[in-house]
Amino acid sequence: MTEDPMSEPASRTSARRTTIYDLAALAGTSASAVSAVLNGTWKKRRISARLAEKILHLAAEQGYSVNLQASVLRREKSNIIGMIMPKYDNRYFGAIAEEFEIRARARGLFPVITCTRRDPDLEFEAAREMVSYQAEHIVATGATDPDRIADFCRAAGVASINLDLPGAAAPSVVSDNFGGSRDLARLMLNRRRGPLLFIGGRPTDHNTAERIRGFRAAHAERGIDLPESAILACGYAAEKAERALAARGGPLPAGLFVNSTITLEGVVRWLRRTAPDSTTEIGAFDWDPFAALLSDVVAMVEQDVTRMLDEVFRLIDAAPDPALRIEVPTILRARP
Amino acid sequence: MTEDPMSEPASRTSARRTTIYDLAALAGTSASAVSAVLNGTWKKRRISARLAEKILHLAAEQGYSVNLQASVLRREKSNIIGMIMPKYDNRYFGAIAEEFEIRARARGLFPVITCTRRDPDLEFEAAREMVSYQAEHIVATGATDPDRIADFCRAAGVASINLDLPGAAAPSVVSDNFGGSRDLARLMLNRRRGPLLFIGGRPTDHNTAERIRGFRAAHAERGIDLPESAILACGYAAEKAERALAARGGPLPAGLFVNSTITLEGVVRWLRRTAPDSTTEIGAFDWDPFAALLSDVVAMVEQDVTRMLDEVFRLIDAAPDPALRIEVPTILRARP
DNA sequence: CATGTGTGCTCAATCGATATAGCATGATTG
DNA sequence: CAATCATGCTATATCGATTGAGCACACATG
Incomplete structure (x- = not known):
């Protein structure tokens, strides 16, 4: 096919990548024609089907693939949607x-997810980098400092949305943490005598605060007085929970309300080690298939990821008020 | 600060982004000088510290951030490293x-991970898209058709590496699936009378084949004859395992060797439902903190992710022979 | 005073793709 | 037969950052 034996794609490993100019030369046509054919605008640009086919053929043969860097630069449209993820x-x-990627792709967007391990500076740097890559939307999931990201994005003209943890500077989609927590605490108080012990999370973070509020509400309903010592917001990490339990002392409560599955890892490890015969029951926020099968775990609160992401993408289409906050109900999964 | 009141960054929400030309105009200098200052080459390019400071100040004030699309296009160096992930x-x-991102960032690379749900076409499309974004390396993790990706990458001059599942067209880093599997089966056969039942995975996939080989080897060592019916490679999905167990019939074996944690979900669900009092012991490939706490799970094989990624990044530096395959030992985690 | 050296910048081409404007043809119409 | 129109393309400017080449000036040296 090709005249020049040096330009065979198979042998060209580290050589220059094929461009529309190479294809234009091979097809004896112009770069504009090649571009139009390859990006699908050729009908509109009145390129003949004959030439289109020839170019398409050559492109496949040469293993051509667009340089999206150049394309995005010129079009001023990246179709990139970024997501910042704690863990x-x-x-x-x-x-x-997973659901984010599926939905993004279904809309022809290129999803870029990055994990920032609950580090506010890394979160911000990641957002900055996505903006530099001309991302058109940024979803900040469980961000420690969502408003810093949202303010930066707004200044750069990039739409941003908070997920899981709300912020004031961009629209937010969160679970009904209060309701979910109250329902879980109710269920546990129906089974065992309170007060329960709340463990895990950061007292400063919105979700933890809301869950504590729900936890308190369920106790209040039953007229149970809740001492300050019943709330152990020791952070999310498993080791922190183990240390907090060890430091706590005193008898175990009838029920443990655990604020996340990561915390639950530490709690269960500690229980198995220090009180293997305890009859303490456990309820936890977030759902995990194996945790749900542990004998002492009586219920878990599943966050409705599908509905949350439906809302996220609705907001992406709508460009709504930054103060908007959407609360999605949770699903209580009790042991059968 | 700024003469023109319309160019205040706060009010510029959807307006054009600040470019080096805007900063050059504001600073009364050239775009080259601005570029040199902002990308740190200004000392080499003999820009005065005074001007550098002025430009840096202006950039911060205007909320400037580089257009990496333009930068990458010109530099012909993207620093992007892609990873394809099954789930x-x-x-x-x-x-x-998580470890991939940490290491990539430590090297000044921009990690882009995408999840392709074990769909070979999606895997390939994702690789193609990363190549279009000028990714410099692609790590194909657990790819269904790694050679298709590797061939494509090689033709485009992009280095690729297989992780978890090996391929022939690019260097591969995998666990010692044979050894891990044999050790787990040995441990189980030391506790209970064989033969065990192997469940989960795809018979065509390299890891499953190796694990079956290890499983067989452990039985052979003890002189246990292994019937064909002792291998149920029914796919990874939890539901498939449940269906396979239901269809199997006959008494439960003394031990179940489960090929992945996802399969384990189905196995445990089925056991709890249909044989809650069974004394069958379970060993599984891959480690999960909660699964490890289930009463009937006696051991799990943890893959050594840290060492595997060490090897991946060593290969990224070394650009080795495509036929190279590195096997990393696994860690057997038995119930204490 | 011619020459050399160092400093501090600017100019202009370039990366690859896209899109606007426009130029040849040939066919159609009044 | 001139004017109009449709068809099928090409030429060229552009997106924003980078970079090799080079210019202007100051100062030193023989």
């Missing part, structure tokens, strides 16, 4: 990542 | 994603 180590965030 | 729904892949 990949639990099913909740894993499901968010 | 985000288990700890193994989650840990790979």
Whole structure:
């Protein structure tokens, strides 16, 4: 096919990549024609079907693929949608990542997810980098400092949305943490005598605050007085929970309300080690298939990832008020 | 500061982004000088510290951020490293994603991970898209058709590496699936009378084949004859495992060797439902913190993600022979 | 005072793709 | 037969950042 034996695609490993100019030379036509054919605008640009076919053929033969860097630069449209993610180590965030990618791709967007391990500076740097790549939307999931990201994005003209943890500077989609927590605490108080012990999370973070509020509400309904010591917001990490329980002392409560699956890892490890015969029951926020099968876990609160992402993409289409906050109901999964 | 009141960054929401030309005009200098200052080459390019400071100040004030699309196009160096990931729904892949990002960033690379749900066409499309974004390396994790991706990458002059599942067309980093599997089966056969039942995975996939080989080897060592019916490679999905077990009939074996945590979900669900009092013991490939706490799970094989990624990045530096295959030992985690 | 050296910048081409404007043809119409 | 129109293309400017070449000036040296 090709005259020049040096230009065979198979042998060209580290050589220059094929461009529309190479294809134009091979087809004996112009770069504009090649571009029009390859990006699908050729009908509109009145390129003959004959030439289009020839170019398409050559492109396939040469293993051509667009330089999106050049394309995006020229079009001033990247179709990139970024997501900032705290961790990949639990099913909740894993499901968010997966569903996010599916939906983004279904809309012809290129999803870019990055994991920032709850580090505010890394979160911000990641957002900055996505903006530099001309991302058109940024979804900040569980961001420690969502408003810093949202303000930066707004200044750069990039739409941003908060997910999981709300912010004031961009629209937010969050679970009904209050309701979910209250329902879980109610269920546990129906089974065992309170007060329960709340463990895990950061007292400064909105979700933890809301869940504590729901936890308190369920106790208040039953007229149970809740001492300050019943709330152990020791952070999310498993080791922090183990240390907090060890430091706590005193008898175990009838029920443990655990604020996340990561915290639950530490709690269960500690229980198995220090009180293997305890009859304490456990309820936890977020759902995990194996945790749900543990004998002492009586219920888990699943966040409705599908509905949350439906809302996220609705907001992406709508460009709504930054103060908007959408609360999605949770699903209580009790042991049968 | 600014003469023109219309160019205040706060009010410029959807307006054009600030470019080096805007900054040059504001600073009364040239775009080249601005570029040199902002990308750190200004000392080499003999720009005065005074001007550098002025430009830096202006850039911060205007909320400037580079257009990496333009920068990459000109530099012909993207610093993008892509990873293709089958799923985000288990700890193994989650840990790979997280460690990959940490290492990539430590090297000044921009990590882009995408999840392709074990769909060969999606895997390929994702690779193609990353190549279009001028990614410099692509790590194909657990790819269904790694050679198709590797061939494509090679033709485009992009280095690729296989992780978790090996291929012939690019260097591969995999676990010692044979050894891990044999050790797990040995441990189970030390506790209970064989033969065990192997369940989960795809018979065509390299890892499953190797694990079956290890499983057989452990039985052979003890002189246990293994019937064909002792291998149920029914796919990874949890539901497939449940269906396969239901269809199997006959008494339960003394031990179940489960080929992945996803399969394990189905196996445990089915056991709890149909044989809640069974004394069958379970061993599984991959580690999960909650699964490890289930009463009937006696051991799990953890893949050494840290060492695997060490090897991946060593290969990225070394550009080795495509036929190279590195096997990383696994870690057997038995119930204490 | 011619020559050399160092400093501090600017100019202009370039990366690859896209899109606007326009130029040849040939066919159609009044 | 001139004017109009449709068809099928090409030429060229452009997106924003980078970079090799080079210019202007100051100062030193023989």
